[in-house]
Amino acid sequence: MLPESSERAALVRRRELLAHALGSAPALIASGRPRPRNYAADQFPFRASSHFLYLFGLAAQDGLGFYDGQTWTLYLPEPGADDALWDGAVPGFAEVAERTGCPVRSRAELPPVLKGRAVATLPTPDVETCLDVEVLLGRQVRPGKLLPVDEPLAEAMVALRLRHDDAAVAQLRRAAEATTPAHLAGMRATRPGVLEAAVRAAMEAEFVVRDVRPAYQPIVTVHGEVLHNLKYHHVLCEGDLLLADVGGESPGGFACDVTRTWPVTGRFSTTQRELYEVVLRAQKASIALVRPGVGYRDVHLAAHREMARGLVALGILRGDVEELVADGLTALLFPHGIGHLMGLDVHDMEDLGDRAGYAPGRTRSKEFGHRYLRLDRDLEPGMAVTIEPGLYRVPGILEDARLTARAGDRLNRDVLARYADVRGIRIEDDVLVTAEGCEVLTAAIPKEASDVEAVMARR
Amino acid sequence: MLPESSERAALVRRRELLAHALGSAPALIASGRPRPRNYAADQFPFRASSHFLYLFGLAAQDGLGFYDGQTWTLYLPEPGADDALWDGAVPGFAEVAERTGCPVRSRAELPPVLKGRAVATLPTPDVETCLDVEVLLGRQVRPGKLLPVDEPLAEAMVALRLRHDDAAVAQLRRAAEATTPAHLAGMRATRPGVLEAAVRAAMEAEFVVRDVRPAYQPIVTVHGEVLHNLKYHHVLCEGDLLLADVGGESPGGFACDVTRTWPVTGRFSTTQRELYEVVLRAQKASIALVRPGVGYRDVHLAAHREMARGLVALGILRGDVEELVADGLTALLFPHGIGHLMGLDVHDMEDLGDRAGYAPGRTRSKEFGHRYLRLDRDLEPGMAVTIEPGLYRVPGILEDARLTARAGDRLNRDVLARYADVRGIRIEDDVLVTAEGCEVLTAAIPKEASDVEAVMARR
Numbered sequence: 001m002l003p004e005s006s007e008r009a010a011l012v013r014r015r016e017l018l019a020h021a022l023g024s025a026p027a028l029i030a031s032g033r034p035r036p037r038n039y040a041a042d043q044f045p046f047r048a049s050s051h052f053l054y055l056f057g058l059a060a061q062d063g064l065g066f067y068d069g070q071t072w073t074l075y076l077p078e079p080g081a082d083d084a085l086w087d088g089a090v091p092g093f094a095e096v097a098e099r100t101g102c103p104v105r106s107r108a109e110l111p112p113v114l115k116g117r118a119v120a121t122l123p124t125p126d127v128e129t130c131l132d133v134e135v136l137l138g139r140q141v142r143p144g145k146l147l148p149v150d151e152p153l154a155e156a157m158v159a160l161r162l163r164h165d166d167a168a169v170a171q172l173r174r175a176a177e178a179t180t181p182a183h184l185a186g187m188r189a190t191r192p193g194v195l196e197a198a199v200r201a202a203m204e205a206e207f208v209v210r211d212v213r214p215a216y217q218p219i220v221t222v223h224g225e226v227l228h229n230l231k232y233h234h235v236l237c238e239g240d241l242l243l244a245d246v247g248g249e250s251p252g253g254f255a256c257d258v259t260r261t262w263p264v265t266g267r268f269s270t271t272q273r274e275l276y277e278v279v280l281r282a283q284k285a286s287i288a289l290v291r292p293g294v295g296y297r298d299v300h301l302a303a304h305r306e307m308a309r310g311l312v313a314l315g316i317l318r319g320d321v322e323e324l325v326a327d328g329l330t331a332l333l334f335p336h337g338i339g340h341l342m343g344l345d346v347h348d349m350e351d352l353g354d355r356a357g358y359a360p361g362r363t364r365s366k367e368f369g370h371r372y373l374r375l376d377r378d379l380e381p382g383m384a385v386t387i388e389p390g391l392y393r394v395p396g397i398l399e400d401a402r403l404t405a406r407a408g409d410r411l412n413r414d415v416l417a418r419y420a421d422v423r424g425i426r427i428e429d430d431v432l433v434t435a436e437g438c439e440v441l442t443a444a445i446p447k448e449a450s451d452v453e454a455v456m457a458r459r
Numbered sequence: 460m461l462p463e464s465s466e467r468a469a470l471v472r473r474r475e476l477l478a479h480a481l482g483s484a485p486a487l488i489a490s491g492r493p494r495p496r497n498y499a500a501d502q503f504p505f506r507a508s509s510h511f512l513y514l515f516g517l518a519a520q521d522g523l524g525f526y527d528g529q530t531w532t533l534y535l536p537e538p539g540a541d542d543a544l545w546d547g548a549v550p551g552f553a554e555v556a557e558r559t560g561c562p563v564r565s566r567a568e569l570p571p572v573l574k575g576r577a578v579a580t581l582p583t584p585d586v587e588t589c590l591d592v593e594v595l596l597g598r599q600v601r602p603g604k605l606l607p608v609d610e611p612l613a614e615a616m617v618a619l620r621l622r623h624d625d626a627a628v629a630q631l632r633r634a635a636e637a638t639t640p641a642h643l644a645g646m647r648a649t650r651p652g653v654l655e656a657a658v659r660a661a662m663e664a665e666f667v668v669r670d671v672r673p674a675y676q677p678i679v680t681v682h683g684e685v686l687h688n689l690k691y692h693h694v695l696c697e698g699d700l701l702l703a704d705v706g707g708e709s710p711g712g713f714a715c716d717v718t719r720t721w722p723v724t725g726r727f728s729t730t731q732r733e734l735y736e737v738v739l740r741a742q743k744a745s746i747a748l749v750r751p752g753v754g755y756r757d758v759h760l761a762a763h764r765e766m767a768r769g770l771v772a773l774g775i776l777r778g779d780v781e782e783l784v785a786d787g788l789t790a791l792l793f794p795h796g797i798g799h800l801m802g803l804d805v806h807d808m809e810d811l812g813d814r815a816g817y818a819p820g821r822t823r824s825k826e827f828g829h830r831y832l833r834l835d836r837d838l839e840p841g842m843a844v845t846i847e848p849g850l851y852r853v854p855g856i857l858e859d860a861r862l863t864a865r866a867g868d869r870l871n872r873d874v875l876a877r878y879a880d881v882r883g884i885r886i887e888d889d890v891l892v893t894a895e896g897c898e899v900l901t902a903a904i905p906k907e908a909s910d911v912e913a914v915m916a917r918r
Contacts, residue, residue: 035494035495035503035585036494036584036585037584037675038506038508038509038584038803038804038809039602039809040584040602040603040809040810041806041809042675042809043676044496044503044676045676045689047496084685085685085686085794086685086686086687087687088682088685088688088690125496125499126494127585127590128586131586143495143498195668195670197667197668197669198668200667201664201665201666201667201668204660204663204664204667205660205663207660208656208663208664208691209654209656209657209660211654211656211691216496216501217502217503217504223547226543226546226547227544228545228546230504230546232667232670233670344497345497345498346501347498350497350501351497351498351499394544396543396544397544
């Protein structure tokens with residue numbers, strides 16, 4: 001629940017920087033509370049709001065950090081009479097103050113402090129807390145809806161969180177370290193005849209055993225063509241590829257987001273290998289571009305170009321690479337964006353809409369295959385992004401006359417049909433932009449086809 | 460997502476019975492939606508509201524079942540344009556209607572149907588859906604707060620869900636079947652030197668591999684004296700008992716709730732065994748009382764009496780058994796209730812407050828050790844309850860002068876101190892009240908000390 005002592009300086013620094021950006025304008029950041037599953041006492045595991053974690057590093061329920069225009073104070077609920085019996089002892093205010101570097105007061109003291117002031121806030125993902133904050137601030141607070149008074153706070157928070165400080169990078173590394181054994185265990189648990197659920201179990205057990213939480217609901221599927229497939233009931237068959245999009249969360253709440261795709265038999269078939277290499281080359285070409293000053297949209301388009309080259313070489317597409325990309329031919333097989341920001345959230349700061357993902361003046365494309373691009377900024381040192389091209393045979397896209405109208409004979413369906421043992425491939429790494437270029441945080445997880453096969457050969 | 464075909468008749472019957480109870484008064488039952496974890500697209504696994512599951516058996520998001528005073532209709536959202544790409548195909552309205560036995564219409568058609576009518580509803584655990592229903596019904600809908608118009612619906616639903624039908628009992632059995640391997644795996648994974656998290660991982664993997672969800676956050680702890688301990692970071696030591704309160708959920712959403720306590724070494728020490736047997740005798744004595752017509756509070760008090768007998772025999776308590784119970788001496792070591800209702804919720808229908816747990820005219824005791832009793836009804840065939848006595852050395856209780864004031868020298872602290880290798884023991888089974896008596900649904904999970912040791916000897 002408490003931040004580590006080594007993080008105190010970073011937390012103090014983050015609050016100082018935010019205070020500097022806000023000037024004399026007050027701000028309130030709530031931690032949120034557990035979301036009920038069936039009823040109030042049966043809850044999903046508590047996860048504090050990312051903005052609160054960023055500033056206080058503290059997984060405290062119903063906490064509120066208040067900046068009064070000069071200094072920060074943390075307001076926490078006083079423990080109830082029976083809390084220790086049911087939930088165990090919680091750290092006292094003095095200990096929290098010591099670890100966070102922020103004075104702590106009782107939450108009961110907060111309402112009069114706020115009374116009559118125009119205070120900026122950022123809505124928590126749980127509406128219960130938003131409703132509480134509405135009462136505290138006397139105005140509407142709802143997820144996804146910022147009032148004008150909140151905008152400068154949102155902008156300041158985005159500016160801060162976009163470039164990770166050393167403490168944040170350390171957390172991202174820990175999330176990546178926790179994710180490596182999960183993917184290795186997944187590869188080792190894969191064999192024909194077991195359920196997708198069995199592989200998921202092996203992967204998640206590597207998190208649970210380390211007291212690590214998944215950063216998002218794991219995708220472990222032989223139907224990778226359903227992009228966010230959260231079903232696990234299929235039996236793994238000889239000819240299947242298994243797509244696993246699974247990442248852990250660091251103790252401080254930072255995410256890792258990794259996808260690997262491996263053959264159920266342990267050996268890629270010729271057709272699987274050919275398409276896998278197309279995706280892998282696109283992924284490496286994209287990563288090679290990641291450095292300060294490069295536009296992320298250009299990385300996205302470079303992946304499409306590399307994909308076009310590969311698909312032309314295989315005879316699946318025909319024509320000029322630039323034209324194939326421009327006319328949306330690659331989007332038919334790679335319909336999502338090349339990736340997104342990474343941080344305390346898997347899609348970092350997506351709670352603030354496109355404020356974080358899109359630089360001022362840039363907006364989402366309306367075009368198929370590009371409207372899901374979640375990031376369009378020029379890269380800067382300290383940013384962390386995913387690079388995750390994919391190749392999918394989605395019936396709903398390939399059979400859609402409107403979407404495929406511009407393809408004509410440039411999409412060779414006869415050749416594509418030969419790749420019947422590929423439904424979906426995605427290869428995803430987390431990449432930190434450095435002063436010189438970039439560093440792949442998830443490099444320890446095998447992705448070369450031969451390395452994946454070597455892990456699986458040792459099952 | 461769909462109910463099994465064999466459940467259709469039961470679902471139809473439940474809706475008929477509820478309609479009969481409601482007469483011409485309309486009612487709206489919402490399924491709810493996934494709760495966001497970090498931001499809207501990063502969600503906890505969706506779990507439909509229990510009332511909706513009871514009537515429709517369907518894990519549909521944003522669904523609404525409407526009884527117009529004569530017939531039931533299910534209103535479901537139409538799939539969005541890109542839903543199949545991201546989330547996969549969902550069953551069509553016709554298939555849902557076939558499986559649920561209820562006509563299905565587009566959710567968009569619902570608002571005019573509701574307009575101007577006084578409609579009862581039961582708030583979903585997620586406030587997001589409550590806010591939607593507030594708009595639909597033009598009045599307040601919040602968890603834990605029923606309006607007068609809702610009361611007859613709540614009472615009718617309690618009356619229905621209190622006694623499980625055959626389909627519900629079948630689901631409870633499946634939840635129990637899924638829970639057995641988890642406890643066996645936990646016993647086998649236990650050894651000195653590993654984390655609590657390692658045992659939790661082994662237990663949860665048995666759920667995940669079967670595509671079963673935990674019905675509640677698992678408790679796997681060497682600090683059983685913290686009743687709802689959700690931390691997993693302690694290293695298991697030679698002298699520890701491990702308390703595991705872990706239960707799975709059936710495909711239709713019914714819960715299992717089981718606690719076992721076992722020694723880290725695989726062999727109970729003499730002191731551990733003595734107290735374990737006290738708890739086990741109390742548990743068996745309580746189960747032996749479960750039959751139609753018996754008051755659950757009397758089962759609770761019988762457990763206290765049996766506990767008193769055992770503790771007197773060990774010299775931990777001194778005095779007359781009845782007086783020890785009446786004066787709260789056993790409550791010092793057994794501070795919670797003997798159990799609760801079981802069904803679609805672990806504490807069944809606790810979203811409706813004490814309406815389900817307490818018979819009309821009965822209210823919660825204010826006394827320590829008895830105010831947490833969640834059920835005070837006369838047992839009826841078809842009810843399912845837990846029987847879960849426990850024995851805990853809670854410093855916060857034993858060092859509380861106010862709570863222990865009446866103990867005097869009847870609590871022999873010197874003798875209790877000899878049991879230093881016991882912090883918490885709980886033994887919990889799920890019990891179905893039958894026409895003749897009762898059936899322990901979780902009987903396959905070993906609880907005799909010798910059986911537990913036999914499982915652990917084969918590690």
